[in-house]
Amino acid sequence: MEATERQTKHRKTALALSIIPGFGQFYNKQILKGLMFFILTVSFAVAFADLINIGLWGIVTLGEKLPRDHSIFLLTQGIIAVLVILIGLVIYFLNLRDAYLNGRNRDLGIPLNSVKEQYRNVTDQGFPYLMLSPGFFLLIFVVIFPILFVILLSFTNYDLYHSPPANLVDWVGIQNYIDIFKLDIWRDTFLDVFSWTIVWTFVATTGQIAIGIFLAVLMNQKDLKFKGIFRTIFILPWAVPAFVSILVFAGMFNETFGAINNDILAAFGIDAIPWLTEPFWTKVALILIQFWLGFPFIFAMVTGVLQSIPDELYEAATVDGANIWQKFRGITLPMVLFAIAPILITQYTFNFNNFNVIYLFNGGGPAVSGQTAGSTDILISWIYKLTFTSAQYGKAAAITMILSAIVIGVALWQFRRTKSFQEEDMM
Amino acid sequence: MSPKMQNTVRLTLSYIAIAIACVIILYPVLWIVGSSFNPGDSLSGSSIIPKDATLAHYKSLFNTAESDYLLWYWNTLKICIITMILAVAMISSMAYAFSRYRFVGRKNGLMTFLILQMIPNFAALIAIYVLAYITGLLDTHFALILVYAGGLLPMNTWLAKGYFDTIPKELDESARIDGAGHFRIFWQIILPLAKPILAVVALFSFITPFTDFILAQVILRSEEKFTLAVGLYKMISDQFGNEFTTFAAGSVLIAIPISILFLSLQRYFISGLTAGGTKG
Numbered sequence: 001m002e003a004t005e006r007q008t009k010h011r012k013t014a015l016a017l018s019i020i021p022g023f024g025q026f027y028n029k030q031i032l033k034g035l036m037f038f039i040l041t042v043s044f045a046v047a048f049a050d051l052i053n054i055g056l057w058g059i060v061t062l063g064e065k066l067p068r069d070h071s072i073f074l075l076t077q078g079i080i081a082v083l084v085i086l087i088g089l090v091i092y093f094l095n096l097r098d099a100y101l102n103g104r105n106r107d108l109g110i111p112l113n114s115v116k117e118q119y120r121n122v123t124d125q126g127f128p129y130l131m132l133s134p135g136f137f138l139l140i141f142v143v144i145f146p147i148l149f150v151i152l153l154s155f156t157n158y159d160l161y162h163s164p165p166a167n168l169v170d171w172v173g174i175q176n177y178i179d180i181f182k183l184d185i186w187r188d189t190f191l192d193v194f195s196w197t198i199v200w201t202f203v204a205t206t207g208q209i210a211i212g213i214f215l216a217v218l219m220n221q222k223d224l225k226f227k228g229i230f231r232t233i234f235i236l237p238w239a240v241p242a243f244v245s246i247l248v249f250a251g252m253f254n255e256t257f258g259a260i261n262n263d264i265l266a267a268f269g270i271d272a273i274p275w276l277t278e279p280f281w282t283k284v285a286l287i288l289i290q291f292w293l294g295f296p297f298i299f300a301m302v303t304g305v306l307q308s309i310p311d312e313l314y315e316a317a318t319v320d321g322a323n324i325w326q327k328f329r330g331i332t333l334p335m336v337l338f339a340i341a342p343i344l345i346t347q348y349t350f351n352f353n354n355f356n357v358i359y360l361f362n363g364g365g366p367a368v369s370g371q372t373a374g375s376t377d378i379l380i381s382w383i384y385k386l387t388f389t390s391a392q393y394g395k396a397a398a399i400t401m402i403l404s405a406i407v408i409g410v411a412l413w414q415f416r417r418t419k420s421f422q423e424e425d426m427m
Numbered sequence: 428m429s430p431k432m433q434n435t436v437r438l439t440l441s442y443i444a445i446a447i448a449c450v451i452i453l454y455p456v457l458w459i460v461g462s463s464f465n466p467g468d469s470l471s472g473s474s475i476i477p478k479d480a481t482l483a484h485y486k487s488l489f490n491t492a493e494s495d496y497l498l499w500y501w502n503t504l505k506i507c508i509i510t511m512i513l514a515v516a517m518i519s520s521m522a523y524a525f526s527r528y529r530f531v532g533r534k535n536g537l538m539t540f541l542i543l544q545m546i547p548n549f550a551a552l553i554a555i556y557v558l559a560y561i562t563g564l565l566d567t568h569f570a571l572i573l574v575y576a577g578g579l580l581p582m583n584t585w586l587a588k589g590y591f592d593t594i595p596k597e598l599d600e601s602a603r604i605d606g607a608g609h610f611r612i613f614w615q616i617i618l619p620l621a622k623p624i625l626a627v628v629a630l631f632s633f634i635t636p637f638t639d640f641i642l643a644q645v646i647l648r649s650e651e652k653f654t655l656a657v658g659l660y661k662m663i664s665d666q667f668g669n670e671f672t673t674f675a676a677g678s679v680l681i682a683i684p685i686s687i688l689f690l691s692l693q694r695y696f697i698s699g700l701t702a703g704g705t706k707g
Contacts, residue, residue: 072557072561073561076558076561124609125530127524127528127609127610128524128525128527128528128530128533129524129530131520131521131523131524131613132520132521132524132525132536134516134517134520135517135518135520135521135580135584136521136536138517138573138576138577138580139543139577139580139581141573141577142555142573142574142576142577142578143543143546143551143577143578143580143581144543145554145558146551146554146555146558147546147550147551147554149551149553149554149557149558150550150551150553150554153553153554215444215445215448218441218444218445219445221437221438221441223434223438224438224441224442230445230449232690233449233452233453234448234452235690235693236452236453236456236686236690237452238689239685239686239689239690239693240456240682240685240686241637241638241656241681241682241685242638243638243640243656243659243660244659244678244681244682245455247659247660247663247674247678248455248458248459248675248678249455250663251459251462251663251671251674251675252455252458257671259454259458292451292452292455300693300697301697304697324437353550355640355641356640356641359640359641360640360660363664380550383552383553384552384641387552387553387556388556388645393553393557396553397553400550400551400552400553403550404546404550407545407546407550408542408545408546411545412545415541415545
C-alpha cells in the first residue's frame with residue numbers, strides 16, 4: 001500500500017479550502033459537486049441576505065420607530081431568519097464534512113467517486129430525506145415555529161397597551177414570570193387556578209380510572225349474561241364526540257330548564273342545586289361529567305388486559321383459599337395497573353389540559369370578581385381567556401411555558417420507563 | 428352461606444351495579460333525543476318522551492335558508508377528510524424513512540418527534556392565532572387543516588414506525604435484488620403490508636379534527652366557515668335555552684353517525700392506543 005505511506009495532507013487542505021464552500025471540492029477535483037455547493041451558498045446568501053439582516057435586527061430590537069416598525073412582524077421575521085441561518089449552517093457543515101471525508105479518502109489512496117457514482121449516492125442517501133421533507137417542513141411551520149414564538153413571547157410585554165401597530169413591544173426579560181409569582185393579583189389568581197387544576201386532574205382522572213377498572217372487572221365475570229350489549233353501552237360515552245356530550249350536559253345541569261334539577265332531584269324531593277352559579281357545585285358537576293366521559297376508555301383498555309390474564313392464576317388462588325377480594329388485590333389489580341400504566345399517565349396529562357370540558361360546560365365560570373380567571377378555570381382555559389379576552393399575550397405565553405414544563409416533565413418521566421427509550425433501534 | 432347462595436348474591440349485585448351504570452350512561456342520551464323531538468323552542472314543561480313529538484327541528488336544520496348547520500357539516504367533513512389524506516401521506520412516508528433507513532440526523536429526528544408529541548399542540552395557541560393573523564390565514568380552513576395535520580404527525584409517525592419495524596426487512600432486500608427502487612418498495616411492498624396501522628392512523632386523523640373545538644374556535648371567525656363543534660357551541664351560547672330543541676336535534680345528528688363509525692371500528696382504536704401507549 002504505497003498510497004497510505006505517502007504522508008499527504010489532503011484532508012486538512014480540503015477542509016481549510018472549504019471555508020469558502022465548494023473550493024474544497026474543487027481541490028478534490030470534484031468540480032461539479034464543488035460548483036453545486038458554491039452556487040447553493042451564493043444563492044442562499046443573496047436570497048436571504050435581506051431577510052436575515054432585517055430579521056436579526058428586528059428580533060434584537062423589536063422595532064424602534066412608529067409607525068414604521070411592527071414588533072410582532074419583526075419577531076416573526078427574526079425567528080424565520082434564525083431558522084434560515086440554521087438551515088444554512090447545516091448545508092455549510094455538510095460541505096465541510098464532504099471535503100474532509102473526500103480529502104481523507106485521497107490521503108488513504110481510496111479512489112474518489114465518479115460523477116455517476118456521486119449521483120447514485122445522492123439519490124440513495126437522499127431518499128429518506130426526500131420522504132421526510134414534506135412532513136418536517138409542515139412541522140417546522142405549524143408546530144416548532146409556534147413553540148419558539150411562544151417561548152420568545154413570554155419574555156416580552158406584549159399586551160393590550162403594548163400592541164402593534166399603535167405601540168411597540170419590548171423585551172422585558174423574565175418580568176412576566178416575576179409578576180406571576182410576585183404581584184398580588186397575578187399570584188393569587190395563579191395559585192387559585194393552579195390548585196384547582198391539580199385537584200381537578202387528580203380527582204377526575206383517578207375517579208374515571210377507578211370506575212373503568214371496577215366496571216371492567218364486573219363485566220369480566222364468566223357467568224354474566226348479555227355481555228355484548230352491556231359492553232357496547234359502556235363504550236357509548238367514548239363514541240359520542242365529547243363536545244356534543246359536554247354541551248348536552250351543560251343543558252342538563254342548567255338551573256332553569258335542565259333535567260337534573262327539574263326531573264331527577266325534584267323526583268327525590270331535593271331542592272334545586274345552583275350547578276352553574278356556585279363554584280363548589282360547578283366543580284362537582286365538572287368532575288361527575290368527566291367520570292362519565294372518561295371511564296369508557298379505561299374500561300375498554302382494562303377489558304383487553306383482563307382477557308389476557310390466564311385462568312390458571314385464579315384457579316391456583318382458589319385452591320389456596322383466596323376470596324374474591326384477595327384475588328382482585330393480589331392478581332387482577334397488579335396485572336392491570338402494570339399493563340396500562342403508561343396509558344394512565346397520559347390520562348392525567350390529558351385532564352390536566354382538558355380545555356373542552358371546562359370551557360364548554362360553563363366557560364370556566366362562575367366568574368370571580370377582580371380576577372381574569374373564573375372559579376373553575378384550569379391553566380389551559382385561563383391561558384385562552386388571557387389571550388382572547390384580556391389580550392395579555394406576554395403573561396399568557398409565560399403561563400404556557402410553566403404549563404408545558406409540567407407536562408413535558410411528566411411525559412419525560414413516563415417515557416424513560418417505556419420501551420421506546422430503551423429500544424436499541426433508536427440508533 | 429352456601430356457595431350457590433353466594434353466587435346468586437354476587438350475580439344480583441353485579442346486575443344491579445350494571446343496571447345503575449347503564450341508566451347513568453343512557454339517561455343523557457335519551458334526554459337529548461327526547462328534547463330533539465320536543466315541540467317548541469325551549470324545554471319548559473317537556474318530558475323525556477314528548478307527547479306530541481315533532482320533526483320540525485330536524486327540518487329546520489336541513490333548511491339552508493334558516494340554518495348553517497348543513498354548511499357546518501360539510502365544512503367539518505371537508506376539513507377532516509383533507510387532514511386525513513394529508514396526514515396519512517406524510518406519516519407513512521416519514522415512518523418508512525425512519526424505519527428502513529439509517530441516515531445522519533435520524534436519531535435526532537426521532538427524539539424531536541418524541542418531545543414534540545408530549546407538547547399538546549394547542550399549547551402554542553397564542554402563536555397559532557398571531558401567526559394565522561399576520562399571514563392572513565385567520566378564518567380559513569387551509570390554516571386549520573395545516574395545524575391539524577402538523578399536530579398529528581409526531582405521535583402517529585412513532586406509531587406507524589413501530590409497526591413498520593415489525594415488517595421483515597428481508598422482503599425489502601429481496602425486492603431490491605429484483606431491481607425495485609426505493610419508492611417502489613415503499614409503495615408496493617410496505618404500504619400494502621401496513622394497512623392495519625394505516626387504518627388506525629387514518630381513523631385518528633379523521634376523528635381528531637372532528638372532535639376538536641379549541642383550534643377551530645381560535646382560527647375560524649365567520650359563521651359560514653364554522654365546523655360543527657364551533658357552530659354547535661355558538662348555537663347554544665348565543666341564546667341558551669331559546670333554541671335548545673334545535674341544538675338537541677343537531678347533536679343527535681352528529682352523535683349517531685360518529686358513534687356508529689366508532690363502535691364498528693373500536694377494535695382499531697384500541698389496538699392503536701395500546702400500541703401508542705406502550706411503544707411511545
